[in-house]
Amino acid sequence: MKIAIVKPGIPMEIVLNKESRRKTPVIVAIKGKDREFGEAAISRSSKIPSQSYMYLRELVGKSLNNPVVEQYLKRFPYYKLKSDAHTNELVFDHDSETNYTVEELLAMILKKAREYATDFAEQSVDAAVITVPPYFTQTERRAIKRACELANIKLLQLMNDNTAVALNYGIFRRKDFNSTGSTYLFYDMGSQSTTCTIATYNVVKTKENGYVEEVPQLTIKSVAFDRDLGGLEFQIRLRDYLAKKFHEHHPNIDLFQNSKALTKLFREAERAKNVLSANNEYTAQVEGLIDEIDFKHRITREQFEHLCEDLFQRVKRPIEEVLNTTGITLVRIRRYM
Ligand SMILES: Nc1ncnc2c1ncn2[C@@H]1O[C@H](COP(=O)(O)OP(=O)(O)O)[C@@H](O)[C@H]1O
Numbered sequence: 001m002k003i004a005i006v007k008p009g010i011p012m013e014i015v016l017n018k019e020s021r022r023k024t025p026v027i028v029a030i031k032g033k034d035r036e037f038g039e040a041a042i043s044r045s046s047k048i049p050s051q052s053y054m055y056l057r058e059l060v061g062k063s064l065n066n067p068v069v070e071q072y073l074k075r076f077p078y079y080k081l082k083s084d085a086h087t088n089e090l091v092f093d094h095d096s097e098t099n100y101t102v103e104e105l106l107a108m109i110l111k112k113a114r115e116y117a118t119d120f121a122e123q124s125v126d127a128a129v130i131t132v133p134p135y136f137t138q139t140e141r142r143a144i145k146r147a148c149e150l151a152n153i154k155l156l157q158l159m160n161d162n163t164a165v166a167l168n169y170g171i172f173r174r175k176d177f178n179s180t181g182s183t184y185l186f187y188d189m190g191s192q193s194t195t196c197t198i199a200t201y202n203v204v205k206t207k208e209n210g211y212v213e214e215v216p217q218l219t220i221k222s223v224a225f226d227r228d229l230g231g232l233e234f235q236i237r238l239r240d241y242l243a244k245k246f247h248e249h250h251p252n253i254d255l256f257q258n259s260k261a262l263t264k265l266f267r268e269a270e271r272a273k274n275v276l277s278a279n280n281e282y283t284a285q286v287e288g289l290i291d292e293i294d295f296k297h298r299i300t301r302e303q304f305e306h307l308c309e310d311l312f313q314r315v316k317r318p319i320e321e322v323l324n325t326t327g328i329t330l331v332r333i334r335r336y337m
């Protein structure tokens with residue numbers, strides 16, 4: 001997540017977290033009364049995988065029988081998810097005494113986000129605009145609202161993240177737009193999903209303030225998405241491939257039964273993914289992966305691409321979809337972002 005501060009007199013400013021980074025991983029790792037967030041929680045996650053909650057976004061507003069939940073458990077088999085006996089809500093079975101709903105976990109993360117914002121702004125921050133994926137349903141949006149209530153944050157607005165991106169892009173480029181309008185295409189592959197948006201910017205005459213004036217206008221022409229195409233799926237493919245290679249040498253050990261080993265391999269898969277996006281090969285290595293056994297395996301970019309062939313096929317679909325629904329041809333698009 002990224003947090004920005006908006007206050008009179010200063011343009012939007014991105015908040016730095018305690019590691020002085022602009023981006024903070026969305027995770028909370030809970031050990032007894034102690035909660036860790038961000039990078040510290042990522043480090044802790046290999047020690048207490050089933051109590052380090054992350055990739056929560058797709059679980060928002062879901063019930064246990066939703067296929068999304070099934071897929072989540074396939075990716076991260078060590079979490080214990082169940083339906084609350086009274087409310088029927090999806091809950092993480094944290095320990096013998098505690099269950100957490102997804103909203104409660106998000107509320108902890110939102111509170112932390114406010115803390116970062118307050119520290120950075122050096123003044124209290126009580127209200128927020130939160131961005132959500134454009135495909136979020138009313139149920140999913142309501143769940144985000146509830147998380148804000150639990151965190152005691154006044155929610156000013158839920159905004160589609162693709163609209164926020166287009167708005168932010170346009171605000172600083174007002175001079176580039178005129179009454180004819182210009183068309184831009186935004187493509188955003190994140191960790192869990194991919195969105196493609198066609199937006200137009202133009203200048204229109206209004207009389208809203210009693211006199212004729214020219215104001216810039218943004219129109220979202222079309223949006224298309226793949227809810228399950230993102231960095232995470234590439235990483236899971238690599239993790240499972242590395243697990244398979246380990247299994248070939250140690251057929252009696254099932255890494256999927258060992259949460260710590262699986263988490264270590266997941267982290268190593270992330271490094272492999274990042275390195276292979278710029279290099280032709282990578283030697284994955286985890287010391288003491290399980291039962292003091294070290295793991296080492298060399299993988300090439302070609303092998304990685306082969307593992308993800310079907311995912312690459314899906315990359316261009318959201319673009320085709322926005323072009324088809326708007327009837328806009330590529331030559332009419334002024335810029336791609
Ligand atoms: N150098 C890289 N090569 C490949 N993937 C990367 C690289 N750097 C980051 N990623 C992946 O990009 C995704 C992060 O996208 P981001 O936009 O930060 O997420 P989101 O918008 O979903 O919060 C993660 O899955 C991350 O592993």
Ligand SMILES: [Mg+2]
Nearest residue numbers: 188189190191
């Ligand atoms: Mg992103």
